[in-house]
Amino acid sequence: MVVTTHRPLPKELSDIQQEMEQHALDYGLDFFKTIFEVLDYEELSMFAAYGGFPVRYPHWRFGAQYDELMKGYSYGLQKIYEMVINTDPCYAYLLSANDITDQKLVIAHVYGHCDFFKNNAWFAHTNRKMLDQMANHATRMNRHIDTHGYETVEMFIDTCLSLESLIDPYAPHIKREAKAERKPETKRQEEETGEASGGRFPAKNYMDRYINPDEVLEAEASQKREKAREMSDQLKFPKERMRDVLYFLIQYAPLEDWQRDVLSIIRDEAYYFAPQGQTKIMNEGWASFWHSTIMTRHGLTDEGLINYADHHSGTMATSPNRLNPYKLGIELLKDIEERWNKGQFGPEYEDCTDMFEKERWDKDLGLGREKIFEVRRIHNDITFIDTFLTPEFCYKNRMFSFAFNDSNKTYEIQSREFEQIKQQLLNSLSNHGRPVIYVQDANYKNRGELYLEHEYMGVELKLDYAQDTLVNLHRIWKRPVNIETVVDDRPTILSYDGKKHHTNSKEKT
Amino acid sequence: MVRRIDRDQQRFEKIIKGKVRQQLRKYINHGEMIGRKGRETVSIPVPNIEIPHFQHGEKGSGGVGQGEGEVGQPIGRGKSDGDGQGQAGNEKGQHIREVELTLEELADMLGEALELPRIEPKGDDALTSKKDRYTSVSPTGPDSLRHFKRTYKRALKRMIATNNYDPKDPLIIPTKDDERFRSWKTVSEPHTNAAVIYMMDVSGSMTDVQKEIVRTEAFWIDTWLKRQYNGIERRYIVHDAVAHEVDEDTFYRVRESGGTRISSAYRAADHIIKRDFPPSLWNIYCFQFSDGDNWGEDNTECIENLKENIFPICNLFCYGQVRSPYGSGDFIKELRKFEEEFDNLILSEIDDKEAIYGSIKTFLGTGK
Numbered sequence: 001m002v003v004t005t006h007r008p009l010p011k012e013l014s015d016i017q018q019e020m021e022q023h024a025l026d027y028g029l030d031f032f033k034t035i036f037e038v039l040d041y042e043e044l045s046m047f048a049a050y051g052g053f054p055v056r057y058p059h060w061r062f063g064a065q066y067d068e069l070m071k072g073y074s075y076g077l078q079k080i081y082e083m084v085i086n087t088d089p090c091y092a093y094l095l096s097a098n099d100i101t102d103q104k105l106v107i108a109h110v111y112g113h114c115d116f117f118k119n120n121a122w123f124a125h126t127n128r129k130m131l132d133q134m135a136n137h138a139t140r141m142n143r144h145i146d147t148h149g150y151e152t153v154e155m156f157i158d159t160c161l162s163l164e165s166l167i168d169p170y171a172p173h174i175k176r177e178a179k180a181e182r183k184p185e186t187k188r189q190e191e192e193t194g195e196a197s198g199g200r201f202p203a204k205n206y207m208d209r210y211i212n213p214d215e216v217l218e219a220e221a222s223q224k225r226e227k228a229r230e231m232s233d234q235l236k237f238p239k240e241r242m243r244d245v246l247y248f249l250i251q252y253a254p255l256e257d258w259q260r261d262v263l264s265i266i267r268d269e270a271y272y273f274a275p276q277g278q279t280k281i282m283n284e285g286w287a288s289f290w291h292s293t294i295m296t297r298h299g300l301t302d303e304g305l306i307n308y309a310d311h312h313s314g315t316m317a318t319s320p321n322r323l324n325p326y327k328l329g330i331e332l333l334k335d336i337e338e339r340w341n342k343g344q345f346g347p348e349y350e351d352c353t354d355m356f357e358k359e360r361w362d363k364d365l366g367l368g369r370e371k372i373f374e375v376r377r378i379h380n381d382i383t384f385i386d387t388f389l390t391p392e393f394c395y396k397n398r399m400f401s402f403a404f405n406d407s408n409k410t411y412e413i414q415s416r417e418f419e420q421i422k423q424q425l426l427n428s429l430s431n432h433g434r435p436v437i438y439v440q441d442a443n444y445k446n447r448g449e450l451y452l453e454h455e456y457m458g459v460e461l462k463l464d465y466a467q468d469t470l471v472n473l474h475r476i477w478k479r480p481v482n483i484e485t486v487v488d489d490r491p492t493i494l495s496y497d498g499k500k501h502h503t504n505s506k507e508k509t
Numbered sequence: 510m511v512r513r514i515d516r517d518q519q520r521f522e523k524i525i526k527g528k529v530r531q532q533l534r535k536y537i538n539h540g541e542m543i544g545r546k547g548r549e550t551v552s553i554p555v556p557n558i559e560i561p562h563f564q565h566g567e568k569g570s571g572g573v574g575q576g577e578g579e580v581g582q583p584i585g586r587g588k589s590d591g592d593g594q595g596q597a598g599n600e601k602g603q604h605i606r607e608v609e610l611t612l613e614e615l616a617d618m619l620g621e622a623l624e625l626p627r628i629e630p631k632g633d634d635a636l637t638s639k640k641d642r643y644t645s646v647s648p649t650g651p652d653s654l655r656h657f658k659r660t661y662k663r664a665l666k667r668m669i670a671t672n673n674y675d676p677k678d679p680l681i682i683p684t685k686d687d688e689r690f691r692s693w694k695t696v697s698e699p700h701t702n703a704a705v706i707y708m709m710d711v712s713g714s715m716t717d718v719q720k721e722i723v724r725t726e727a728f729w730i731d732t733w734l735k736r737q738y739n740g741i742e743r744r745y746i747v748h749d750a751v752a753h754e755v756d757e758d759t760f761y762r763v764r765e766s767g768g769t770r771i772s773s774a775y776r777a778a779d780h781i782i783k784r785d786f787p788p789s790l791w792n793i794y795c796f797q798f799s800d801g802d803n804w805g806e807d808n809t810e811c812i813e814n815l816k817e818n819i820f821p822i823c824n825l826f827c828y829g830q831v832r833s834p835y836g837s838g839d840f841i842k843e844l845r846k847f848e849e850e851f852d853n854l855i856l857s858e859i860d861d862k863e864a865i866y867g868s869i870k871t872f873l874g875t876g877k
Contacts, residue, residue, distance in 0.1 A: 058520070068606075318574075318576060323573050400575075400580075403571035404569065405583075411572075414571060461564070462565060463566065466563055472561065488568075
């Protein structure tokens with residue numbers, strides 16, 4: 001199987017590559033062997049559409065992505081300069097149309113990414129042989145297609161993809177449970193209403209009120225109801241809520257073997273890509289930090305300067321309603337380096353109330369470089385922001401938080417206060433901006449219904465999407481599905497029973 | 510070699526076109542495609558097909574940005590489908606995608622959706638066009654048409670036959686006699702043409718909404734007829750009390766007032782047909798749109814004109830009565846009397862945009 005196009009770099013570029021690699025090594029970057037290839041835009045877009053992987057299972061969304069990239073490029077809206085994948089060895093693809101200064105910049109940038117992939121803790125559990133794994137997935141998928149037909153499998157992939165974000169991004173790092181719980185028999189209980197008829201003795205009409213006194217029947221009925229409730233508590237399953245909804249479904253949903261396999265493939269790939277979402281700011285910031293360090297100190301020629309400045313500033317451009325991860329990442333890293341060089345940290349510095357003194361604080365410790373290497377090893381975006389974002393930094397970078405104003409359907413600047421900005425930023429980054437959802441009960445109402453819970457943190461679900469997703473969930477669970485969330489500030493259960501949607505909102509509490 | 514991505518992209522296109530087909534009725538009724546016409550293709554906006562996820566909506570959402578501005582200053586409108594969460598911009602909002610369809614594909618979809626029968630053109634061989642086809646080979650011709658392979662083969666044969674060919678030194682030198690050239694034959698192809706005459710009442714009661722309905726219907730009629738014939742010619746007539754032949758653009762824009770004499774339009778149509786489209790050679794279609802408010806005495810003359818000049822030579826005469834805010838006239842009732850007698854007379858009442866779909870089906874569903 002052809003995994004890459006295996007085109008050796010032209011001499012001109014391989015010289016640059018060696019030079020950049022040496023600079024990267026000199027600065028202490030540590031990366032897997034990195035294989036570069038030059039592609040034209042069409043090829044690069046193709047690789048990008050497949051998430052960097054030359055071989056993946058067939059699916060229309062890759063085609064859609066490719067189509068979008070090619071159109072964006074031909075209309076001059078966007079351009080990919082480079083692409084790196086987290087494997088050992090790392091593969092990096094360069095755009096053939098880049099001019100030589102761009103190639104230098106991009107190669108330096110790539111080494112930043114490769115170092116990050118290898119050393120950042122959140123990537124520690126990723127499969128470095130993912131090229132093979134992806135190809136295996138493709139083979140398995142194709143086998144299912146051969147057996148069950150293209151459209152059947154494609155439709156099921158669509159269904160699974162609809163749920164792909166329902167994983168537990170921390171699961172690879174924490175063992176939450178020793179082993180999977182066994183599914184209890186979900187035997188259908190008698191009606192909870194506990195009709196007394198069951199306890200009624202046969203009796204002639206005129207004797208009935210003596211043989212089956214109303215009080216006794218009532219007492220029996222209530223006892224039964226009580227018992228049923230107890231039973232249903234016992235039958236609550238899983239015992240602890242579970243964040244890895246996909247794992248739960250793979251274990252317990254009534255799926256055919258091939259469907260279970262497809263769902264596992266989707267889950268595996270979701271876990272592989274998860275750390276990239278968790279470390280976007282850091283990873284891009286780190287790569288940008290190194291391309292700018294290496295380029296400005298070593299890589300630039302007189303004639304390349306303008307081009308470099310142009311490209312670099314384009315990458316770093318900010319806009320009011322969208323945070324640029326490259327910009328935030330590189331600035332924060334530079335800030336940390338400077339603070340640790342000058343000793344602007346620790347209790348003594350924190351306690352200092354004299355702004356003027358704080359500003360010229362310089363103990364000449366020179367710990368900056370060491371510090372940022374540590375940061376790149378242990379942090380993800382959330383802990384990075386939580387630990388290192390400072391009021392001074394927010395002020396200097398003109399940061400603000402914005403919020404959606406429901407009355408005029410507009411995003412507005414909400415605050416320039418540090419605490420608010422930081423909180424908003426952390427909120428947006430949590431679970432990389434996706435709602436956090438748990439399996440709460442798989443035997444809801446003692447009827448084998450699935451009950452999910454959306455951990456509401458102030459942002460409501462997009463309702464139509466939620467309903468469509470429930471439909472897909474039902475396709476897998478095959479029994480009614482519910483999700484507890486908040487709609488219009490009220491706790492609400494959205495349900496889908498296979499035919500109709502129900503919205504059950506509780507009173508405001 | 511078919512690349513993986515081509516397969517996935519083709520599959521994606523197929524799904525999207527399926528989407529268009531599914532929603533064709535909506536597109537037809539709302540005229541969304543018109544004005545998006547390229548030469549041979551139309552691009553149609555299709556909401557990007559998306560895989561739904563549990564995701565955040567706008568309510569309660571926000572993010573962090575950079576730049577100048579006061580607290581309370583708006584920084585961008587909410588998009589009903591956007592990425593409200595502002596997660597460092599690594600997820601994108603919903604896109605509207607433009608799908609390129611050829612007019613043929615569109616016509617086929619239309620035909621399928623409306624279950625339109627294919628038209629059997631009349632006068633099949635009456636009109637022919639000449640076309641050159643390169644089907645033969647001749648010993649003379651210009652260098653640009655030299656048939657290299659044939660020339661080479663003849664030269665090889667000759668050299669082998671004359672014992673001049675040496676496999677160790679396979680040198681082939683064609684002489685003048687060896688040369689062969691591609692050559693064409695002129696063939697006649699049956700050429701069936703259709704002429705479409707659109708007539709519209711532009712009295713004050715035909716507002717822009719009514720004209721938009723007419724425009725939308727005419728677009729689909731054109732698209733369908735084009736698919737059925739090798740070419741179509743269109744003529745446009747507007748009238749109030751008098752009729753004028755105009756170009757397409759004027760047809761949809763002009764607005765006049767004054768009384769309505771529909772007969773004036775029929776006279777103009779008759780004139781155009783006699784001038785440009787001899788009925789023995791052309792498939793003639795007349796589409797008339799009006800709110801049906803005619804000058805009372807004129808009705809008799811209209812009917813006479815139709816019976817005498819138009820019905821006998823038309824594949825179809827279609828009258829669409831568009832309801833206007835000023836009430837709907839009763840010209841259609843006059844025509845109903847003749848519906849039985851002339852099976853190429855098709856009537857349709859178009860109340861609003863939603864009725865366009867049905868009206869097209871009525872007009873074109875006859876297969877004439």
